[in-house]
Amino acid sequence: MTTPPLRWFPLPHGFARRFPLLVLTGLAVVLACRPQPAAAPARQLAARGALATGDLAITNVSVVTMTDSTVMRDAAVLAHDGRITYVGPQRELRVPIGTRVINGRGGYVIPGLADMHTHLFSDGEEVPDSAGPAELGVMVANGVTAVRLMIGTPEQLALRDAVRAGTIIGPQLWVASPQLTGRASENAIVTTTDAEAGEAVRRVKREGYDFVKLTLFLTPPVWESIIDEAARENIAVVGHVEPDVGVVRAAAAGQQLEHLDSFLEAALADSAPMKASLTQYRVFQMRNWPSLDFIDPGKVDALAGAVARSGVYVGPTQNVFNTAFGAGESLDTMSARPDFKHWPPRLREGYLRAHARYWAPANDTIKTPERRAKYVAIRDQFVKALQDSGGKLLAGSDTPEWFHLYGSGLHRELRALVHAGLTPYEALLTATRNPAQYLGASSAWGTIETGKRADFVLVTGNPLDDITNTARIRGVAVGGRWLDRVTLDQMIDRGARATAGSQ
Numbered sequence: 490m491t492t493p494p495l496r497w498f499p500l501p502h503g504f505a506r507r508f509p510l511l512v513l514t515g516l517a518v519v520l521a522c523r524p525q526p527a528a529a530p531a532r533q534l535a536a537r538g539a540l541a542t543g544d545l546a547i548t549n550v551s552v553v554t555m556t557d558s559t560v561m562r563d564a565a566v567l568a569h570d571g572r573i574t575y576v577g578p579q580r581e582l583r584v585p586i587g588t589r590v591i592n593g594r595g596g597y598v599i600p601g602l603a604d605m606h607t608h609l610f611s612d613g614e615e616v617p618d619s620a621g622p623a624e625l626g627v628m629v630a631n632g633v634t635a636v637r638l639m640i641g642t643p644e645q646l647a648l649r650d651a652v653r654a655g656t657i658i659g660p661q662l663w664v665a666s667p668q669l670t671g672r673a674s675e676n677a678i679v680t681t682t683d684a685e686a687g688e689a690v691r692r693v694k695r696e697g698y699d700f701v702k703l704t705l706f707l708t709p710p711v712w713e714s715i716i717d718e719a720a721r722e723n724i725a726v727v728g729h730v731e732p733d734v735g736v737v738r739a740a741a742a743g744q745q746l747e748h749l750d751s752f753l754e755a756a757l758a759d760s761a762p763m764k765a766s767l768t769q770y771r772v773f774q775m776r777n778w779p780s781l782d783f784i785d786p787g788k789v790d791a792l793a794g795a796v797a798r799s800g801v802y803v804g805p806t807q808n809v810f811n812t813a814f815g816a817g818e819s820l821d822t823m824s825a826r827p828d829f830k831h832w833p834p835r836l837r838e839g840y841l842r843a844h845a846r847y848w849a850p851a852n853d854t855i856k857t858p859e860r861r862a863k864y865v866a867i868r869d870q871f872v873k874a875l876q877d878s879g880g881k882l883l884a885g886s887d888t889p890e891w892f893h894l895y896g897s898g899l900h901r902e903l904r905a906l907v908h909a910g911l912t913p914y915e916a917l918l919t920a921t922r923n924p925a926q927y928l929g930a931s932s933a934w935g936t937i938e939t940g941k942r943a944d945f946v947l948v949t950g951n952p953l954d955d956i957t958n959t960a961r962i963r964g965v966a967v968g969g970r971w972l973d974r975v976t977l978d979q980m981i982d983r984g985a986r987a988t989a990g991s992q
């Protein structure tokens with residue numbers, strides 16, 4: 490490869506051979522994504538994480554149960570054999586002999602967080618598959634206890650089994666298929682005909698993936714064949730949306746929508762002189778940026794309402810897209826984050842080159858500061874309008890994209906959703922109850938309630954007052970197993986060595 494791989498943004502010409510989020514062509518990176526229907530198949534109800542034996546109590550805390558927006562004060566949480574057995578007043582807590590007691594004084598217990606869109610370094614060629622368990626450890630260390638991996642590999646199916654069996658510590662895993670795409674790429678199933686579409690869907694179902702993941706360059710007829718076959722096979726379709734298919738049509742078909750793909754195109758004024766806007770790789774093409782001047786605000790609300798009424802879930806992946814393409818981040822900002830040291834050197838160089846190209850001063854005459862601000866503002870309007878229309882949002886970090894690391898990137902996504910106008914409570918729903926509902930797992934996790942998995946995070950500060958408090962982690966329980974701050978830091982360091990140290 491002559492160009493550095495941007496792995497999770499689908500690149501058209503062998504640039505990112507296996508990750509599809511954004512495509513980078515020469516000057517251009519494209520965003521590819523994944524879709525998904527309203528409800529996940531019943532088989533996903535199966536438990537996906539091991540449960541620790543014994544008793545664990547977190548005492549003297551406030552509890553953000555996420556059953557509603559109130560906070561339970563002077564409270565305690567007790568878990569037995571990996572499930573919550575008590576949530577209530579501290580004074581009524583009865584601690585069994587032998588219980589591991591964590592004094593959480595001054596802290597807040599929140600449900601373990603779910604990231605509905607992430608990838609691993611180890612699904613590319615720069616980092617060996619053996620790094621996978623350490624990568625999952627980084628997620629847990631950042632408070633993430635349920636994850637959907639968005640471009641699957643056989644190795645990830647094995648990780649899913651290992652987490653379920655308890656042989657490694659990781660978030661419960663849902664694994665989408667390799668990307669169905671119209672052009673060769675990494676971890677891809679090239680799908681250009683009806684026959685290939687049918688075979689691709691049957692294959693990923695047969696191989697045990699949880700979703701059919703779509704990325705780029707799928708024609709409308711092929712997309713339709715995928716939708717039809719997935720319905721017959723009872724497997725949900727998730728991911729990117731081609732503008733030629735369109736948001737309304739994809740939503741009506743039950744596809745779960747990622748990245749707000751094709752929302753901009755659908756909101757162009759009837760009088761606009763262009764049809765293309767900034768979905769996927771088009772964001773890298775200067776000629777598409779003037780389209781932002783032709784967005785019809787009335788269409789934004791109407792579109793959000795239509796999507797909300799369809800009942801499909803939407804994962805906007807707001808943080809990565811807004812920071813990468815609109816607000817921008819300086820090299821100093823990116824390299825100062827702890828995330829940076831997790832990047833394998835070759836991949837890091839690739840992203841830095843892509844970043845330099847994208848932000849070249851010569852592009853400013855078309856990709857003006859005003860238009861970049863509008864890009865963020867319109868994406869935020871879509872998110873807010875979806876929320877206000879009763880739409881269902883999912884938090885997804887799309888990490889490790891653009892120097893946002895899995896785990897920590899999810900906390901930034903929550904902040905981005907608040908920036909879009911959600912309350913902290915609404916934002917936190919997108920990483921707790923909403924994903925549990927989406928995955929058909931509400932009876933097992935998503936809130937702090939008796940009977941649920943003991944997946945929770947002890948943080949400093951109330952996240953419902955300030956969403957940045959979700960990242961101030963003192964300890965994490967996963968399936969009732971307590972991991973203190975020292976242990977979490979060790980897990981993060983181990984992850985960095987496994988990925989950045991692998992070249």
Ligand SMILES: [Zn+2]
Nearest residue numbers: 497510639887
């Ligand atoms: Zn992705």
